[in-house]
Amino acid sequence: MVAPLKVGIAGLGTVGAEVVRLIETQxxxxxxxxxxxxxxxxxxxxxxVKKRGVDLRGIEWARDPMALATHPGIDxxxxxxxxxxxxxxxxxxxxxxxxxxxxxxNKALLAKHGLKLAKAAEKHGGALNYEAAxxxxxxxxxxxxxxxxxxGINRVYGILNGTCNYxxxxxxxEGLSFAECLxxxxxxxxxxxxxxxxxxxxxxxxxxxILASLAFGTKVAQSAVYVEGISSIAPEDLRxxxxxxxxxxxxxxAVRTAKGIEQRVHPTMVPKSSSIAQVMGVTNAVTVDGEGIxxxxxxxxGAGGAATASAVVADIxxxxxxxxxxxxxRPISHxxxxxxxxxxxxxxxxxxxxxxxxxxxxxxxxxxxxAEQKISIESIVQRHPNGGAAPTDGKAVPVPVILxxxxxxxxxxxxxxxxxxxxxxxxxRPQVIRIEKN
Amino acid sequence: MVAPLKVGIAGLGTVGAEVVRLIETQxxxxxxxxxxxxxxxxxxxxxxVKKRGVDLRGIEWARDPMALATHPGIDxxxxxxxxxxxxxxxxxxxxxxxxxxxxxxNKALLAKHGLKLAKAAEKHGGALNYEAAxxxxxxxxxxxxxxxxxxGINRVYGILNGTCNYxxxxxxxEGLSFAECLxxxxxxxxxxxxxxxxxxxxxxxxxxxILASLAFGTKVAQSAVYVEGISSIAPEDLRxxxxxxxxxxxxxxAVRTAKGIEQRVHPTMVPKSSSIAQVMGVTNAVTVDGEGIxxxxxxxxGAGGAATASAVVADIxxxxxxxxxxxxxRPISHxxxxxxxxxxxxxxxxxxxxxxxxxxxxxxxxxxxxAEQKISIESIVQRHPNGGAAPTDGKAVPVPVILxxxxxxxxxxxxxxxxxxxxxxxxxRPQVIRIEKN
Numbered sequence: 001m002v003a004p005l006k007v008g009i010a011g012l013g014t015v016g017a018e019v020v021r022l023i024e025t026q027x028x029x030x031x032x033x034x035x036x037x038x039x040x041x042x043x044x045x046x047x048x049v050k051k052r053g054v055d056l057r058g059i060e061w062a063r064d065p066m067a068l069a070t071h072p073g074i075d076x077x078x079x080x081x082x083x084x085x086x087x088x089x090x091x092x093x094x095x096x097x098x099x100x101x102x103x104x105x106n107k108a109l110l111a112k113h114g115l116k117l118a119k120a121a122e123k124h125g126g127a128l129n130y131e132a133a134x135x136x137x138x139x140x141x142x143x144x145x146x147x148x149x150x151x152g153i154n155r156v157y158g159i160l161n162g163t164c165n166y167x168x169x170x171x172x173x174e175g176l177s178f179a180e181c182l183x184x185x186x187x188x189x190x191x192x193x194x195x196x197x198x199x200x201x202x203x204x205x206x207x208x209x210i211l212a213s214l215a216f217g218t219k220v221a222q223s224a225v226y227v228e229g230i231s232s233i234a235p236e237d238l239r240x241x242x243x244x245x246x247x248x249x250x251x252x253x254a255v256r257t258a259k260g261i262e263q264r265v266h267p268t269m270v271p272k273s274s275s276i277a278q279v280m281g282v283t284n285a286v287t288v289d290g291e292g293i294x295x296x297x298x299x300x301x302g303a304g305g306a307a308t309a310s311a312v313v314a315d316i317x318x319x320x321x322x323x324x325x326x327x328x329x330r331p332i333s334h335x336x337x338x339x340x341x342x343x344x345x346x347x348x349x350x351x352x353x354x355x356x357x358x359x360x361x362x363x364x365x366x367x368x369x370x371a372e373q374k375i376s377i378e379s380i381v382q383r384h385p386n387g388g389a390a391p392t393d394g395k396a397v398p399v400p401v402i403l404x405x406x407x408x409x410x411x412x413x414x415x416x417x418x419x420x421x422x423x424x425x426x427x428x429r430p431q432v433i434r435i436e437k438n
Numbered sequence: 439m440v441a442p443l444k445v446g447i448a449g450l451g452t453v454g455a456e457v458v459r460l461i462e463t464q465x466x467x468x469x470x471x472x473x474x475x476x477x478x479x480x481x482x483x484x485x486x487v488k489k490r491g492v493d494l495r496g497i498e499w500a501r502d503p504m505a506l507a508t509h510p511g512i513d514x515x516x517x518x519x520x521x522x523x524x525x526x527x528x529x530x531x532x533x534x535x536x537x538x539x540x541x542x543x544n545k546a547l548l549a550k551h552g553l554k555l556a557k558a559a560e561k562h563g564g565a566l567n568y569e570a571a572x573x574x575x576x577x578x579x580x581x582x583x584x585x586x587x588x589x590g591i592n593r594v595y596g597i598l599n600g601t602c603n604y605x606x607x608x609x610x611x612e613g614l615s616f617a618e619c620l621x622x623x624x625x626x627x628x629x630x631x632x633x634x635x636x637x638x639x640x641x642x643x644x645x646x647x648i649l650a651s652l653a654f655g656t657k658v659a660q661s662a663v664y665v666e667g668i669s670s671i672a673p674e675d676l677r678x679x680x681x682x683x684x685x686x687x688x689x690x691x692a693v694r695t696a697k698g699i700e701q702r703v704h705p706t707m708v709p710k711s712s713s714i715a716q717v718m719g720v721t722n723a724v725t726v727d728g729e730g731i732x733x734x735x736x737x738x739x740g741a742g743g744a745a746t747a748s749a750v751v752a753d754i755x756x757x758x759x760x761x762x763x764x765x766x767x768r769p770i771s772h773x774x775x776x777x778x779x780x781x782x783x784x785x786x787x788x789x790x791x792x793x794x795x796x797x798x799x800x801x802x803x804x805x806x807x808x809a810e811q812k813i814s815i816e817s818i819v820q821r822h823p824n825g826g827a828a829p830t831d832g833k834a835v836p837v838p839v840i841l842x843x844x845x846x847x848x849x850x851x852x853x854x855x856x857x858x859x860x861x862x863x864x865x866x867r868p869q870v871i872r873i874e875k876n
Contacts, residue, residue: 150751
């Protein structure tokens with residue numbers, strides 16, 4: 001009989017406490033699946049006295065994360081403190097350098113220091129598992145790292161932030177503004193008091209950087225990700241998307257192009273018929289396009305204590321079973337540098353919403369500017385706010401114009417719209433949203 | 439440097455040829471991911487001379503599957519011949535008893551002889567991997583066997599047969615009959631000349647039996663699955679489903695109940711808002727309900743040469759990496775006997791479509807019979823075929839009545855409908871379709 005795997009857990013919030021509980025209540029199943037027992041032998045957290053609803057008797061309390069990480073009595077260090085800096089970074093690094101395996105749910109740590117940590121894991125032979133860091137219980141890391149081991153990947157994209165998807169879903173379904181939905185999300189605990197990390201796309205960017213590395217064998221680099229958030233999205237964009245057969249989602253997209261690996265986070269029009277378009281509320285989803293095979297989409301909870309703990313415990317079980325995957329799927333020496341594919345060379349379709357000053361010939365002026373940049377228009381809709389009747393007071397009322405382009409280049413779109421603005425035929429700034437085809 | 443994994447492949451149809459091709463073209467990535475090379479050293483198939491579009495030079499041709507399975511020069515036997523009987527059964531059994539690992543895409547073999555084969559694998563220390571047997575490239579086996587290792591599972595269900603989903607999708611979208619859609623499916627190569635295995639639900643039942651074992655730790659047993667196919671489904675059922683907020687899918691459902699593990703395959707009404715309801719055409723999907731966490735749904739191609747080969751190669755890579763999962767997730771000694779939960783004790787909502795003879799009081803008579811069995815009606819719709827006008831020729835025209843019940847027992851529904859038939863207030867047999875809530 002193999003000795004049980006001895007686990008130390010740093011961080012006993014909702015996730016940490018649930019991990020302790022699962023390891024205890026699922027002991028027999030876990031031992032059966034892993035071929036050996038799993039035992040929590042030591043823990044540490046900021047408060048020793050906080051009520052957590054789990055029985056910690058018989059478990060050693062370590063002085064601090066660093067002491068736990070290098071504790072000679074543990075085989076596997078579970079980091080659930082969060083944050084890209086210390087104490088998480090030093091503790092995980094120390095554990096790996098001490099030859100221990102590490103399980104973490106910390107996307108920021110992986111996105112910022114993943115390469116350094118993977119090197120330490122590879123050098124000392126420990127596992128570095130982080131299924132919970134992206135999509136919580138959705139087995140997306142395992143799918144990319146193991147399940148598609150022999151399949152070339154062309155694109156991976158997904159809804160990686162539940163807060164943003166909740167806001168966009170409510171805006172779509174109830175016609176509310178971004179600000180109203182954000183307030184509700186904060187009231188319900190789906191968004192932080194400072195929501196920027198979520199709604200400006202940075203959370204999605206960290207997760208995307210991890211997925212891109214796994215999919216394409218590039219060195220994980222959050223700085224290679226182009227990021228736009230959802231705060232500029234208006235209810236009329238969601239209405240227009242619906243009319244045009246699209247849904248609007250904040251996507252993280254990593255795609256192999258002739259110019260390198262594009263990594264980008266931005267509001268995106270996706271065809272209503274796509275799997276990703278069906279994903280509503282706080283739910284997350286990831287789609288993987290493998291070479292020669294139809295897309296595979298994984299849908300599920302992207303956050304929450306139980307869902308995150310489920311992934312952490314599965315990662316611990318893999319350590320117990322002796323599985324040592326390369327942290328990013330390939331040996332460090334195989335990982336390539338990530339060149340940031342310039343966004344201005346992005347190719348794709350565009351949704352453009354303009355507020356045209358209602359002069360005769362405005363539509364013609366806009367169409368001319370687009371044609372100058374060789375942009376072909378798939379559809380153009382101009383809607384008089386008063387339902388099509390001519391203004392009765394003699395004044396020109398701005399008229400929303402919505403354009404869908406065929407595939408073109410981002411810089412062409414930018415140049416055309418700059419020219420349109422110079423022509424002074426529109427009010428305000430144009431809204432530009434990229435289209436992602438399935 | 440570890441020696442390469444030496445692979446023997448029996449069966450060189452579309453899948454087998456694609457596996458050979460992938461192992462060659464993805465050699466570097468596979469070696470990086472697995473920590474060692476993977477080499478096809480011997481193959482066998484019915485015809486040695488058939489053109490397959492892959493280079494087999496330098497690969498030994500084994501006399502027959504049995505010779506390949508026990509070939510001293512191979513570490514891993516890949517069975518892609520199909521069929522629950524010989525030669526697949528004997529060859530896989532022989533390979534496992536010779537201490538080799540086995541990778542197979544053969545659902546019938548697993549559903550019928552999985553337990554025996556898992557015992558051989560456990561005894562001799564080889565892996566028995568079969569990701570491709572259910573949902574092809576969708577990583578559902580890995581998710582249940584490893585990804586949710588620490589999570590209790592309450593229910594697993596899915597669309598496991600692309601042929602049936604293709605037929606139901608076309609019936610729904612185009613209002614066609616089952617027979618017309620089946621003919622098209624056959625013409626397109628989605629259905630066999632003898633379609634019974636697919637449309638009568640047996641293919642789904644074999645896959646479900648495998649998923650149930652992984653989810654619940656029961657001994658795999660196809661005979662424990664209750665099976666109904668889709669041939670009785672009429673276009674009016676799909677129209678009614680749409681009206682009532684449902685979609686109609688052939689589901690395989692395995693669920694933990696107070697009476698044991700229920701395993702059933704039948705046409706099912708699923709809420710339009712569920713992830714599974716969005717799955718159209720030949721696409722497959724599996725949803726897993728873990729304890730305390732929202733559902734996880736995996737969607738993707740359930741068949742096809744490239745998709746199947748992708749899963750086979752990932753399984754081979756796992757063997758190369760030295761991963762030895764218990765074939766059904768737990769040691770054989772932990773697997774429990776499968777008691778077939780009796781279908782008459784199934785609890786759930788029901789859709790019932792009757793053709794009522796248009797006598798005054800028919801609806802009341804039906805409602806009375808349901809009430810006698812304590813069945814509560816959620817909705818009842820009676821539609822005169824001529825749009826509600828009274829018949830002008832004085833003759834009673836049968837009127838479709840559609841009932842949705844609240845959760846009740848299957849035997850209560852059966853008794854109530856038997857009584858209704860005895861009352862001679864309906865024409866023909868009632869259509870009964872179970873409702874699965876998400």
